[in-house]
Amino acid sequence: MGMLISMPELSTRLVSTWLKDYADVINENTNYLTDLDRQIGDADHGSNMSRGMAAVAALDPTTFPDAPALLKKTGMTLVSTVGGASGPLYGTFFLRLGTSLPATGVLDAAMWAAAMKAGLDGIVARGKASLGDKTLVDCLSTAVDAAQKAADAGKSFAEALAAASKGADEGRDATVDMIARRGRASYLGERSKGHLDPGAASMAMLIDSAARTLA
Amino acid sequence: MTESHAEAAAQTLRTDLVGIVVVSHSRPLARAAVELASEMVQADSRPTIRIAAGLDEHTLGTDAAAVSSAVEELSGCPGILVLVDLGSSILSAEMAGEFLGPEVSAKMRISPAPLVEGLLVAAITASTGVDLEAVASEAARALEPKQKQIG
Numbered sequence: 001m002g003m004l005i006s007m008p009e010l011s012t013r014l015v016s017t018w019l020k021d022y023a024d025v026i027n028e029n030t031n032y033l034t035d036l037d038r039q040i041g042d043a044d045h046g047s048n049m050s051r052g053m054a055a056v057a058a059l060d061p062t063t064f065p066d067a068p069a070l071l072k073k074t075g076m077t078l079v080s081t082v083g084g085a086s087g088p089l090y091g092t093f094f095l096r097l098g099t100s101l102p103a104t105g106v107l108d109a110a111m112w113a114a115a116m117k118a119g120l121d122g123i124v125a126r127g128k129a130s131l132g133d134k135t136l137v138d139c140l141s142t143a144v145d146a147a148q149k150a151a152d153a154g155k156s157f158a159e160a161l162a163a164a165s166k167g168a169d170e171g172r173d174a175t176v177d178m179i180a181r182r183g184r185a186s187y188l189g190e191r192s193k194g195h196l197d198p199g200a201a202s203m204a205m206l207i208d209s210a211a212r213t214l215a
Numbered sequence: 216m217t218e219s220h221a222e223a224a225a226q227t228l229r230t231d232l233v234g235i236v237v238v239s240h241s242r243p244l245a246r247a248a249v250e251l252a253s254e255m256v257q258a259d260s261r262p263t264i265r266i267a268a269g270l271d272e273h274t275l276g277t278d279a280a281a282v283s284s285a286v287e288e289l290s291g292c293p294g295i296l297v298l299v300d301l302g303s304s305i306l307s308a309e310m311a312g313e314f315l316g317p318e319v320s321a322k323m324r325i326s327p328a329p330l331v332e333g334l335l336v337a338a339i340t341a342s343t344g345v346d347l348e349a350v351a352s353e354a355a356r357a358l359e360p361k362q363k364q365i366g
Binding site for chain 2: 044048051076079080081082083084085086087088089091092126127183184
C-alpha cells in the first residue's frame with residue numbers, strides 16, 4: 001500500500017542516513033556558515049558544526065539498539081565536540097528528539113511534529129531565546145508550526161516533512177531583517193540587521209535534510 | 216614556588232572546602248587563571264580547583280560533559296562554585312547541571328562573576344572554610360575593588 005510506503009519505520013539506519021546527509025551538507029557549507037558568522041558573530045559556526053557533525057557521522061548505527069538511542073548519542077556527541085553555543089543547543093535538540101520519538105513502529109506526521117516541538121522547547125529552555133531574537137529558534141519554530149499544521153490537516157509524514165522544510169526556509173529568511181538579541185551578534189545591535197543568522201541557516205539545512213532523507 | 220600551581224591545585228582534593236570549577240573556551244587561559252588565583256592562597260589552605268576548558272589543548276570551545284565530570288569529581292566538597300568566561304560556557308555549565316544527580320547539582324552554583332577576578336576572590340574566600348553561599352556572594356562582588364580603584 002502506498003500509504004505505508006510514505007510512513008517509514010523509525011530505524012537506526014534511517015536516522016543514520018539523515019545524520020550522514022546533514023554532515024555532508026554541513027561539510028559542503030562550512031565556509032558559507034562561517035562567513036555568515038563572520039558578519040555578525042565570531043566566525044566559528046561552520047567549523048564548529050563541521051567538527052560536531054563529523055563526529056556524529058562517524059557513529060556506527062549498528063551499535064545502537066534503536067533510533068532514539070542513536071539520536072541521544074548524537075546529542076551528547078554534539079555537546080562534547082561542537083564547542084560553541086550550538087553544542088548545547090543542537091545537543092539538546094537531538095536529546096529531546098530521542099526522548100520523544102518511539103523506539104519502534106512507523107512514523108507519522110503528528111509524531112514528527114510533536115518530536116520537533118519537544119526539540120524546540122528544549123532549545124528555548126536552554127538558550128532562553130524568544131521568537132524574533134534572530135536565532136535558530138526563528139527557523140525551527142516556523143518549521144514546527146508548519147509540520148503541526150500539516151499533521152492537523154491529516155497530511156502524510158512526507159508532506160509534513162516537506163511543509164517543515166518550507167517553513168524552516170521562511171523562518172531562516174525572516175532573520176535577515178531582525179535585530180539580534182542573543183549571543184555574540186547582540187553586541188552589534190542595529191548593525192546585525194541585514195544579515196542572515198548563521199544558526200538559523202544551519203537549522204534550515206537540518207530540516208531540509210530530514211525532508212530529503214526521512215520521507 | 217616554581218612548580219605549576221594549577222597542577223598542584225588539581226592534585227589535592229580538599230573536601231572540607233568549597234570546590235571551584237573553571238569553565239573557559241581556552242585551556243591555556245583557564246590554567247593561567249588558576250595559576251594566578253592559586254598564587255594568592257597558601258598551599259595548605261588551597262581549595263580544589265578543576266578545569267573544564269577548551270575541546271583539547273588547542274581547540275577553543277566548551278563541553279558540557281567535561282564540566283559535568285569536573286563538578287562530579289568535586290561532589291565530596293560542601294559546595295561547588297563554577298566560574299565561566301563567556302557565551303557557550305554558560306550554556307555548557309547549565310547543561311552540565313542537568314547531567315548530574317540532584318544531590319550534586321544542588322551543591323553546584325554558576326557564578327556571574329568575571330572569570331579572573333571572580334576566581335581569585337572565590338579561591339581566597341573558599342580557603343577560609345566558609346560555605347558555598349559566602350563564596351558565591353564574595354565572588355559576585357569581585358569587580359568592586361577594581362571599580363573603586365579606577366573610579
